[in-house]
Amino acid sequence: MTVKQIISDLQDYYLLAFRGLTGIFRKPFYFRDTIEQMDYAGAGSFFIIVLVALFIGMALSLQLSAEFARLGLRMYTGKAVGITIIREVGPVTAALVFTGRVGAGMASELGSMVLGHQVDSLRVFGVDPIKKLVTPRMLTSIIMLPVLTIIGDALSILGAYYIVVYVSNQSGYVYWRSIHDVLIVENVIAGSVKPFIFGFLISSISCYSGLTTRGGATGLRQATTRAVVLSIIMIIISDFMLTRILLYLLGFSV
Amino acid sequence: MIIFDHVSFSYGARIVLADLSFSVDFSERVAILGSSGEGKTTILKLVLGLLRPDSGSIIIDGEDITDKTEDELRDVRMKFSIVFQEGALFDSLNVKENVAFCIREYQRLSENEIDSRVRELLRVVGVEEAIDLLPDELSGGMHRRVAIARALAASDPVMFLYDEPTSGLDPINADTICRLILDLSKDKRGFIIVTHKVYDAMKVAERFIFLKEGAILFDGNRDALRHSTIPQIKIFLSELQRP
Numbered sequence: 001m002t003v004k005q006i007i008s009d010l011q012d013y014y015l016l017a018f019r020g021l022t023g024i025f026r027k028p029f030y031f032r033d034t035i036e037q038m039d040y041a042g043a044g045s046f047f048i049i050v051l052v053a054l055f056i057g058m059a060l061s062l063q064l065s066a067e068f069a070r071l072g073l074r075m076y077t078g079k080a081v082g083i084t085i086i087r088e089v090g091p092v093t094a095a096l097v098f099t100g101r102v103g104a105g106m107a108s109e110l111g112s113m114v115l116g117h118q119v120d121s122l123r124v125f126g127v128d129p130i131k132k133l134v135t136p137r138m139l140t141s142i143i144m145l146p147v148l149t150i151i152g153d154a155l156s157i158l159g160a161y162y163i164v165v166y167v168s169n170q171s172g173y174v175y176w177r178s179i180h181d182v183l184i185v186e187n188v189i190a191g192s193v194k195p196f197i198f199g200f201l202i203s204s205i206s207c208y209s210g211l212t213t214r215g216g217a218t219g220l221r222q223a224t225t226r227a228v229v230l231s232i233i234m235i236i237i238s239d240f241m242l243t244r245i246l247l248y249l250l251g252f253s254v
Numbered sequence: 255m256i257i258f259d260h261v262s263f264s265y266g267a268r269i270v271l272a273d274l275s276f277s278v279d280f281s282e283r284v285a286i287l288g289s290s291g292e293g294k295t296t297i298l299k300l301v302l303g304l305l306r307p308d309s310g311s312i313i314i315d316g317e318d319i320t321d322k323t324e325d326e327l328r329d330v331r332m333k334f335s336i337v338f339q340e341g342a343l344f345d346s347l348n349v350k351e352n353v354a355f356c357i358r359e360y361q362r363l364s365e366n367e368i369d370s371r372v373r374e375l376l377r378v379v380g381v382e383e384a385i386d387l388l389p390d391e392l393s394g395g396m397h398r399r400v401a402i403a404r405a406l407a408a409s410d411p412v413m414f415l416y417d418e419p420t421s422g423l424d425p426i427n428a429d430t431i432c433r434l435i436l437d438l439s440k441d442k443r444g445f446i447i448v449t450h451k452v453y454d455a456m457k458v459a460e461r462f463i464f465l466k467e468g469a470i471l472f473d474g475n476r477d478a479l480r481h482s483t484i485p486q487i488k489i490f491l492s493e494l495q496r497p
Contacts, residue, residue, distance in 0.1 A: 117342035120304050124336055125356050125408050126328040 009212075016130060016211070017204035023128075023135035034136040041102045041137075042144035049152045052097050056089060057081070057156030061163035065170075074170055078178030081160040086182060086191040090153040092239055095198035098145050099231040103206040106137050107227035110210025111220045119211065129211070138203040145199035146192060153191070186250040194242050201238060202231045255279050256301055256413075256446075261310035262468075263296055270296050272468035273310070278461075280315075280333075280412045282444040285459035287452060287490060292465040294448040295339065298415045301446070302334060303327040315412075335411040339418040341401035343389040349376070349400050350385045356408040375403040379434060395427030402434060414438060414445035420454045432457045452490045464490070 061081050068074045110133060113119050122129045157179055165172045209227035213219050247254060256278045263271040270293040278284050286294050299305040300312055303319050311320045319330050343352045353372045357363060363371070376382040379399040384392060392400060398419055405414070416435065420428035428451070435458050439445055449455050455462065462479045464472035464487055472479065472487055479487065 113344075116340070116345070117338040118344055120299070121336075121338060121342045121344070123304060123324070124302055124331050124334075125359065126331060127359060128324070 012212070013204070013208045016134065016208050017200075019130045020134035020138045020204060020207065021200070023131045024139050026131070028131065030132055030136050033132065034139055037136045037140040038144055040105070041098070041140050042147060045098060045101050045144075045148055046151070048097055048101060049094055049148045050155050052093060053090070053152035053155040054159040056093055057085060057159030058163050060084060060089065060156070061160035062167070065164060065168040069168070074168065075174055076178070077164055077168065077170065078160075078175040079182055081164075082157065082179045082182035083187065085153055085156045085160070086187050088191075088239075088243070090156055091149050091191055091194040091198065092235065093156075094145060094149040094152045094195065095202065095235045096232060098141070098148065098199070099202050099206075099228055099235065102141065103202045103231045104224050104228050106203065106206040107210040107213075108220060108224045110207060111213030111223040114211060114213045115216065115220065134203075134207045134211075137207055138200065141199035141203035142196055143199075145202070146195040149192075149195040186252070190243075190246045190250060193246060194239065197238055197242060198235050201234045205231045205234060255313075255315065257313040258297075258300075259311045259313065261300065261307045261312060263293070263300065263305065263307050269468055271300075271307075274468065274470065275310075276463065276470060276473065278444075278446060280444050281442045283439055283458060283460045284444070284446045284463060285455035285461070286446060286448045286463045286465060287450065287455060288465035289450060293468055294450075294465060295417050298336065298417055298446065298448055301415065302331050302336060332409045333412045334415050335405035335409055335413075336415040337398065337401045337405050337417065337419055339421065340394075341389070341397040343392075343397065343401060343404070345389045348386055348388050349381070349392070352389070352400060353404045353407050355404065371407070372403075375406055376400070378406070379403045380430070393427070394423050395430060398423070398427075398431050399434065402431075402438070406438075411443065413443060416445060416447040416449075418449055418451075419447065420449065420451055428454055429457075450490075 061077065064080050064084075065074060065077050068077050068080070110119070113133070119129050119133070122132055161172065161175055164170045164175045206227040209223045209230070213223040215222075258274050258276050261271055261274045262269070270291075274297075286297060288294050296305060300307060301314065303312075303322060307320060311318050313319070314330050315333065317330065319327060322330065343349075344355065347355070350369070350372050353375055354368050357368055357371055373382055373385065376385060379402050381396050381399045381403070384396055384400065389397065389400075405411075414435070419431050419435065423431065432454055435445060435447065439458075445458075447455060447459060456476065456479075459476075461475060462472065463470055464479075464484075466486055472482055472484060474482075480491065482488070482491070
């Protein structure tokens with residue numbers, strides 16, 4: 001791939017992401033498509049998020065309990081678990097699950113529509129494919145990923161509670177007190193800004209990959225793989241950058 | 255009228271059309287023939303502005319569409335109805351919703367009016383009984399007929415464009431599609447049919463353009479095609495002699 005090609009692809013991606021996002025505020029509004037996407041992305045991902053978040057919370061709590069017990073600091077388990085889940089692990093885990101299920105689905109569905117000339121059909125009928133296909137998926141991701149993250153955070157904290165109280169034999173009161181202390185505005189903001197950005201990145205990358213599919217079944221496989229891999233890379237990189245920016249803005253010293 | 259003026263187009267390094275020039279009147283019944291990968295479908299996409307030529311210009315009804323934006327192309331596209339290869343129906347929508355797609359998009363009709371309009375169009379193409387089926391539940395022939403109904407619902411075209419409308423169909427279904435194509439062209443609405451099935455093209459078209467390596471190898475009527483001595487065309491015509 002030449003430098004010129006990379007620049008051209010980036011330009012196309014930015015244009016699609018911009019038009020997809022601004023499409024939220026431009027007529028026509030495709031409410032039905034958006035609701036369908038929300039059902040698929042939100043309700044459809046609910047049980048996967050519940051399961052993953054519960055076990056992540058339990059695993060994290062086990063690790064921290066073991067290490068804090070060695071240092072004689074077991075009473076800090078709740079606080080450490082809370083901060084880690086709310087600020088970092090919760091948003092990233094939900095985003096990665098969302099990428100695997102929803103992002104891959106978006107890329108393969110749009111790719112299949114491109115190969116089957118369905119996107120061309122939309123254009124011939126005078127329908128803007130970005131408004132009809134990208135904007136509802138983008139809006140869905142921006143709304144549903146934060147919702148799923150909040151649910152996932154709650155489940156992770158609940159899973160951690162089970163380990164702290166029934167396995168590590170610590171006080172439930174102390175645990176909930178620690179979680180309560182962690183739920184300050186700064187931490188909640190630090191954790192809740194990320195899913196919006198991740199949702200935008202996953203949907204824009206996946207839609208771009210899907211709509212640029214070329215070359216039959218192999219092309220579709222490549223588009224789906226590209227969507228998932230690029231989304232994961234961008235989630236990890238943007239997570240670091242957002243953490244750095246948010247810690248600075250919220251007045252945390254590093 | 256559609257005018258291709260020295261049009262060239264390539265996919266990456268692969269040249270598909272090389273300095274192609276021809277014109278087609280909206281009332282003409284034209285078949286574009288050629289092997290796979292000779293740029294037949296590309297021509298239809300260029301007519302609709304779905305692709306942009308590398309060089310040359312495409313003039314539709316006196317307007318150069320080469321540099322038009324997507325919004326400006328909307329009016330140009332409404333002059334045509336295209337039936338893509340294998341129909342290109344929206345696979346998440348049933349037959350009724352596929353045909354009703356453009357009606358819902360552009361017309362404010364009640365649910366009853368939409369239903370009766372869709373049924374009327376499906377009756378025209380002879381697949382009214384398939385109204386509640388999903389595209390993957392349709393046979394190949396039904397798929398194409400629903401696609402034609404959807405194209406009719408989209409606009410009142412001056413010309414139809416068909417991309418391999420009979421490929422993959424058995425002779426009976428292919429014949430049904432050919433008769434439908436002829437029925438729809440009765441009121442002086444011409445069509446361009448892109449196909450490699452010369453037998454079906456002979457049934458419906460009056461003018462034949464044969465593409466080879468991005469250039470026009472032959473352009474003439476049925477008799478001229480039948481008596482052509484060009485070897486590639488003779489290979490294509492051998493389909494007609496098969497028992």
